[in-house]
Amino acid sequence: MxxxxxxxxxxxxxxxxxxxxxxxxxxxxxxxxxxxxxxxxxxxxxxxxxxxxxxxxxxxxxxxxxxxxxxxxxxxxxxxxxxxxxxxxxxxxxxxxxxxxxxxxxxxxxxxxxxxxxQLPGVGEHFTAMTQMESSSQKVHENLNSIIDYQTHHRLQEAQSRKRAEDLNERVLFWAVGETLGILVIAVGQVMILKNFFADKKSNQAAY
Structure with a gap:
């Protein structure tokens, strides 16, 4: 395990x-x-x-x-x-x-x-009806549990959204790096081609 x-x-x-x-x-x-x-x-x-x-x-x-x-x-x-x-x-x-x-x-x-x-300590341990204070305490306890559940689900959604954003950012970064390398390769290739073109033209003129 x-x-x-x-x-x-x-x-x-x-x-x-x-x-x-x-x-x-x-x-x-x-x-x-x-x-x-x-x-x-x-x-x-x-x-x-x-x-x-x-x-x-x-x-x-x-x-x-x-x-x-x-x-x-x-x-x-x-x-x-x-x-x-x-x-x-x-x-x-x-x-x-x-x-x-x-x-x-x-x-x-x-x-x-x-x-x-x-149940909360002291609440529900007797056979008589709950007092107003006990009812209020029980209600507050239930509301706090609901808040905890909402917070947990919001944290899960936030973690999931953050992970997706990080993955998207990583993909965009790799794509930008690839495009930059492609532009550099094309620029160097164009310079080399133009350089060879003028070098061949000068060689031909010298031969005449």
């Missing part, structure tokens, strides 16, 4: 029935990377992924259950989302494959949510 480079963030919390993993890793060419998670029966799970940079921005994705049954498979996808509720408790694996690429490295963002998000 290749080494995983964490570039954006890694947040992992294992609770009674809730866990979350958010990371960005580099997937080399001709490589396959798998992640494993122990999930209980009936726990709602959500997988979200996106190819940030590399090649044609595509990757093969596979989600398998404990009995190696295929729950989700996509070929050469740039981004996607998959929600499922396991029927059996066990170890589930999510695999990303770049084996079809011979030279392009991929940068992939993964957000794997397992179970519901735990």
């Amino acid at each position: 290749e080494k995983v480079w964490l570039l954006v963030a890694v947040a992992a919390s294992v609770l009674a029935r809730a866990a979350a993993v958010e990371l960005t890793f580099e997937l080399p060419d001709n490589a396959k990377e798998c992640f494993y998670e122990e999930i209980e029966k009936g726990t709602e799970c959500t997988l979200e992924y996106q190819v940030v940079t590399g090649g044609h921005y595509d990757v093969d994705v596979l989600v398998e259950g404990p009995a190696r049954q295929i729950l989700y498979r996509e070929i050469k996808q740039q981004y996607g989302q998959f929600q499922f509720t396991p029927d059996h408790t066990g170890t589930y694996q999510v695999c990303f494959s770049n084996e079809f690429s011979t030279f392009s490295h991929k940068l992939i963002y993964v957000d794997f949510q397992v179970g519901d998000e735990p």
Whole structure:
């Protein structure tokens, strides 16, 4: 298994029935990377992924259950989302494959949510209705989580756009260097041709 480079963030919390993993890793060419998670029966799970940079921005994705049954498979996808509720408790694996690429490295963002998000400490721990302060705190917490999600997607879009701009700038630079060399070669060739032309004319006049 290749080494995983964490570039954006890694947040992992294992609770009674809730866990979350958010990371960005580099997937080399001709490589396959798998992640494993122990999930209980009936726990709602959500997988979200996106190819940030590399090649044609595509990757093969596979989600398998404990009995190696295929729950989700996509070929050469740039981004996607998959929600499922396991029927059996066990170890589930999510695999990303770049084996079809011979030279392009991929940068992939993964957000794997397992179970519901735990409530704030002290909120929801009693059987009475929440107070106005508790309701406000819960609302602020949900809004902050939404802001974090928006920021994450904006960072991914910014990274993708920056990579495309850098690739375009590199291509323009190479094209400009090629044109400059072509102009220099043509200029030198024209000078040499004109020089030989006048040299031949002087030789002919001298012969007469």
